[in-house]
Structures are given as C-alpha cells and as structure tokens.
Amino acid sequence: MQSAYHHLISLLFVFSSLHVNQLTDGCSCALSHPQDAFCKSEIVIRAKVVGKKLLGDGHFGTMRYTVKQMKMYKGFDKVQHVQHIYTSAFESLCGVRFEINKYQYLITGRVYNDKVYTGLCNFNEKWERLSPAQKKGISQRYQLGCNCRIKSCYNLPCLVTNKNECLWTDMLSHFGNSGYQSRNYACIQQKEGYCSWYRSTTARDKTTINATEP
Template sequence: VALVGVTNSKGSGVPNPLAPRSHGIELLRLFRGGPKAMWALAEGLLWTPGNDGLCGVSLHENVRYLVTGSLHGAKPWVSACGFVRPWNSLTRKQRKGFQRLYQQGCRCSVRLQPGPNTQCEWETAFRGVEDCQEQYAMCVPQANSGCTWLGGTPYRNCLKRNSAALVEREEP
C-alpha cells in the first residue's frame, strides 16, 4: 500500500490495446510493503494492464493516489481489482487510518463472507447506497485477539442512511 504522485502516463510504445501501460510516479509514502516493494516503486514506474477490459486503470498526471497492488518480477502492478483512489477523494477517516493506524491492523484481514475472528466481515460492500465500512471504518485488533470494525459518528450515520434507504426500497 503506497501513496504515489503521478508524473506522467504512457503506453507501451506499441499500438496494441492489450499491451501494458506504465505511469511515471514518485513514491511519497509506503504504508505497507517490504524492501522489494520499496525498491520497485522507487524505480519510478507503476504498471497496469492495457485497457479497462483487462482491469487496467488510468491515472492522471499531477494527482496523488493511494494504491494497492502486487509485484510481478521487479515491476509494481496496479489494477481495478485492487484499491486505487485519488488521495483527496478519501474520507478523513480513511486518510487517518492509512497515516496513523494502518500498521495496527496488519494481523486483521477483511473478507466478504464470515470467517475466523481474526477477520472482519465486509458487510456493506454490496448493500445499501454507500459502502460505510470502506469509507468510515477500519478493521482493527481487539484485546481478545479478535478483530472488529472501528468507526465513529460518520460510520454510524452512514449505517443509518443505508438502513433508511433499504426500508424505502421495500415499501410499495
């Protein structure tokens, strides 16, 4: 997980929509990743599949992005299957989570279905109007070695809005 600034965008140089694209970047901060990730991102290129149909993403110059991805060889890759968002589009809770609290939750993970207590179930991913857990909460460890969603007033308000929207949909 890294915060990067995009310096330029370019294709592979080959007129082939299936060819990968690279984006020139400046690594601003590495929130999670080992020495290999640090080295790969410091090279200044971020790769993505060639088009949207292959989960490619378009990054805009002079915009800072929070990205998750993977290493393929020595190349860092991002795709629409990961998390790629402009930094200024994140909520205050999300930015705080990545800047200050992210490492605390490293032993916790998020799943779409129920799992062990070291995981948080992502219940708002496809329900309601807003994804409250993505925007306003963090999956963090509990004292009993389990994990839970941590949110505040904006999270609770979002859950209320979603509940109200679901009730409206069900009414004739």
C-alpha cells in the first residue's frame, strides 16, 4: 500500500509539469516555450540513457531509466548526480520513452524523495535536435529570464500587459515549441525591469538586448 501511494505521488509530480504539446490516449499537456520548461523544472541535465528496468510497484508500473549524466544545468541544490530517471510505464499516463545507448538527451523533471521524475509533459529532447540558441539558452540564457513571463498568443490581436512579459507567437504558425521564437530566442530581464526577446547568433553572440528585433 505504501509503495502504491508513493508511486501515485510521483505521477502527480509528472502531471504537474505541463511543458510540451502532446496528446496520447488521455495524456494532454499545455504548450510551453523551452525557457518556461527550464525555469519550471527542478532538474535539467544532458545525459545518455544506458539501461532501463520495469518496476512493478503500485497499480500503474514505473519505468526506471539508468543514465550517464554528461552535464547538469539545474538542480545542484536537489541532487548531486543523477543516475536514474523515473517515469510512468504507460504513455497514456504521460510516460516518456528514451532509446537506449543511442542518443544524448536533454532531460527535465522534478525531484521527489531524492528521485528524478519526468514525463511527456516535461521538455525532453534529443540533444542533437536542439538549435544552437536553445543549447546556449540552457547553459546560460534561460536562467536570466526566470523572473519574466512568456505570454502565449493563440489568436490575434495579442498584447503584453506587463513590463515583465514577452509575447510568444509561435502558436500562430502552428509550430509551437518547435517554432522560430522557441528555437532562436530567450526572454531576458533588462536592468530597468523590462523583459524582451534576446536572440543569439551563430556568427557572433550579441551582448545587448534589442526589444524591437523581429
């Protein structure tokens, strides 16, 4: 009974992290910019998945992935080093699937009882699929904008109503978190307290924030 209770709690942690647009047999998640995913996660790491084991605890089942952590970007105050990632064994309960010994992944999640939990609603992606700006955001930029609010725009007209907001319009083109803003911009707070989009370039990284840049 106690193990079933603990597993139910872990699923609630997974369900509470709504970061990626996904719909799989009842698992639905809200769209979110990768910066929001970073800021709302307790753990952000880059890791290679090297093994998995199905745990039959509780009524739902848990998949435990063994990972080789390459780098930790967030979560030093929670765990020193991540060795296992826990998720639901069922995609219908927002369980995420990783391929073994093939790719490095960016993995985000939450911590409960010193265990790291993730799911389909968290931002989990193959590292090679991330844009250079997203990699830069994860390592440096996103943490500078966690006091900002990224406001989603689904239908025009859309307006910012607070100085700490950045207007996110990728949904207008139906690309969501794979859209141009998501792949190239971070919402960063300036000294005056205003937040605006910041774009990193591959040729030379900018050192100032241009609020009017397209």
